[in-house]
Amino acid sequence: MTEKAADRKPLLSKKIDKFFTGLADAWNFVRRFFKEVFMPPYEFKEVIHQCYRIGVESLPLISLTGFIVGIVFTNQSRPSLSEFGATSWLPSLISIAVVRAMGPLVTALIAAGKVGSSIGAEIGSMKVTEQIDAMEVSATNPFKFLVVTRVIATTLMIPILVMYTDFVALMGSFLSVSANEKVSMTTFFVQVFESISFLDITSSVLKSLLFGFTIGIVGCYKGYNSSKGTEGVGRAANAAVVMAMFLIFIEELLVLQIVNAIRAF
Amino acid sequence: MEDKVVEIRGLEKSFGDLDVLKGVDLDLYKGENLVVLGKSGSGKSVLIKIMVGLLKQDEGLMKVLGKEVSTLKTKDLNELRLRIGFSFQNSALYDSMTVRENMEFPLVRNIKNLTKKEITMKIEGLLDSVGLPQSINQMPSELSGGQKKRIGVARTLILEPEIMLYDEPTAGLDPITCGEINTLITQVREEYNTSSIVITHDLTCAKETGDRVAVLLDGQFDAVGTFEEVFPNAEDKRIKSFYDYNFINS
Numbered sequence: 014m015t016e017k018a019a020d021r022k023p024l025l026s027k028k029i030d031k032f033f034t035g036l037a038d039a040w041n042f043v044r045r046f047f048k049e050v051f052m053p054p055y056e057f058k059e060v061i062h063q064c065y066r067i068g069v070e071s072l073p074l075i076s077l078t079g080f081i082v083g084i085v086f087t088n089q090s091r092p093s094l095s096e097f098g099a100t101s102w103l104p105s106l107i108s109i110a111v112v113r114a115m116g117p118l119v120t121a122l123i124a125a126g127k128v129g130s131s132i133g134a135e136i137g138s139m140k141v142t143e144q145i146d147a148m149e150v151s152a153t154n155p156f157k158f159l160v161v162t163r164v165i166a167t168t169l170m171i172p173i174l175v176m177y178t179d180f181v182a183l184m185g186s187f188l189s190v191s192a193n194e195k196v197s198m199t200t201f202f203v204q205v206f207e208s209i210s211f212l213d214i215t216s217s218v219l220k221s222l223l224f225g226f227t228i229g230i231v232g233c234y235k236g237y238n239s240s241k242g243t244e245g246v247g248r249a250a251n252a253a254v255v256m257a258m259f260l261i262f263i264e265e266l267l268v269l270q271i272v273n274a275i276r277a278f
Numbered sequence: 279m280e281d282k283v284v285e286i287r288g289l290e291k292s293f294g295d296l297d298v299l300k301g302v303d304l305d306l307y308k309g310e311n312l313v314v315l316g317k318s319g320s321g322k323s324v325l326i327k328i329m330v331g332l333l334k335q336d337e338g339l340m341k342v343l344g345k346e347v348s349t350l351k352t353k354d355l356n357e358l359r360l361r362i363g364f365s366f367q368n369s370a371l372y373d374s375m376t377v378r379e380n381m382e383f384p385l386v387r388n389i390k391n392l393t394k395k396e397i398t399m400k401i402e403g404l405l406d407s408v409g410l411p412q413s414i415n416q417m418p419s420e421l422s423g424g425q426k427k428r429i430g431v432a433r434t435l436i437l438e439p440e441i442m443l444y445d446e447p448t449a450g451l452d453p454i455t456c457g458e459i460n461t462l463i464t465q466v467r468e469e470y471n472t473s474s475i476v477i478t479h480d481l482t483c484a485k486e487t488g489d490r491v492a493v494l495l496d497g498q499f500d501a502v503g504t505f506e507e508v509f510p511n512a513e514d515k516r517i518k519s520f521y522d523y524n525f526i527n528s
Contacts, residue, residue: 054387135374147370150330151384151437152356 083185133253136236171225
């Protein structure tokens with residue numbers, strides 16, 4: 014007779030055991046993703062469909078947010094710089110802030126809220142209504158169709174959205190700058206590109222890839238492991254957002270340390 | 279003796295402290311409609327989920343079409359699954375896809391080299407046979423409960439399974455639609471030459487669709503036989519109350 018899970022005594026305490034079991038589950042989920050992503054059959058059509066949903070359908074929200082961030086950040090920075098008569102440095106300051114940190118972070122946080130929650134809720138509701146079981150009994154791998162496609166789509170689309178956010182935020186900043194100082198668009202963007210380095214752009218793109226992967230995998234993991242009916246679906250969506258945001262901040266901190274170390278080197 | 283398509287021996291399954299199946303024995307013969315009856319939570323659905331490898335038994339043998347399900351590798355399990363149709367309690371239609379896409383989904387992933395025309399013909403033929411040809415471009419949210427069940431059955435039939443498993447096919451439906459679903463189950467057996475297990479607690483469904491019925495009580499089959507052998511003169515109080523509630527009280 015196999016040993017029942019309930020008969021096993023907890024190794025440390027129930028809560029600590031549950032935490033480590035959860036970590037092991039999450040690790041196995043990530044491992045399974047990397048195992049299945051390279052194995053045929055490939056669901057190209059579904060990847061494109063998900064890219065459209067994640068990328069194109071996020072554009073209005075991202076545009077508005079990026080634009081406002083650009084304007085607000087410029088307006089907030091102007092008084093400090095004008096005290097030193099350094100308002101001409103605004104394009105440089107904004108470009109560094111937007112490309113290095115604010116663009117990726119703002120986009121990732123918005124995507125975690127919009128895309129992460131929708132992935133968590135969608136897969137969670139498919140789980141509780143047995144749609145995932147239905148895929149499995151029809152000899153289709155639901156992990157490949159639902160998880161792999163969505164994670165690939167978020168990983169590919171977030172860097173593109175980040176670059177778009179950077180552009181929109183810089184446009185917002187330009188409008189704010191040109192309304193107060195006499196600066197042409199060419200002068201503004203020459204100053205912007207003079208201030209940012211190749212390392213800034215590559216680190217921003219690589220960081221965005223990591224953020225995209227995190228948003229996708231966390232949303233899928235929470236949805237795929239949801240239970241307890243509709244209440245579980247709500248919890249999955251909520252947990253997907255909270256966990257993804259938390260991990261994004263940690264990743265931002267780690268990437269910053271690595272990039273600073275490279276810069277110093 | 280007729281051919282056995284499913285053979286279950288000493289099957290046990292527990293969830294934590296709860297023993298659901300306690301040594302179940304059952305056979306399903308080729309071409310037969312077997313109805314499994316039992317109270318809610320008695321383990322009826324667990325039994326058919328073990329059959330398709332969605333759950334794993336703790337002990338015992340589950341042989342489907344000559345293969346022990348729990349020992350199969352993913353590839354072999356998927357090959358076996360193609361020979362089994364599973365109609366879910368809530369239909370489990372993919373709610374982001376139209377009826378056509380729902381039916382295409384298992385087909386295009388498992389049968390290669392089909393032309394678009396062949397796929398459409400197959401889908402239209404099946405929708406015709408379940409009486410819903412007009413629903414092809416509808417979303418699941420636009421269908422009634424009975425229509426969803428019919429589409430669910432059509433989706434499982436698209437891979438031409440040898441065994442059909444129906445999980446509570448009449449649950450939550452009005453008596454007229456229940457009658458239509460019961461007719462559909464019988465019609466599927468005749469047209470597609472399937473063997474079926476129908477999981478239900480609806481005795482009318484059992485009477486109309488089953489060649490044999492098996493009553494699952496306290497984790498074991500208490501009575502197995504034709505409806506007339508098991509029910510009208512049942513001596514076991516639990517089986518008798520089951521019959522009385524369905525045919526006398528209601």
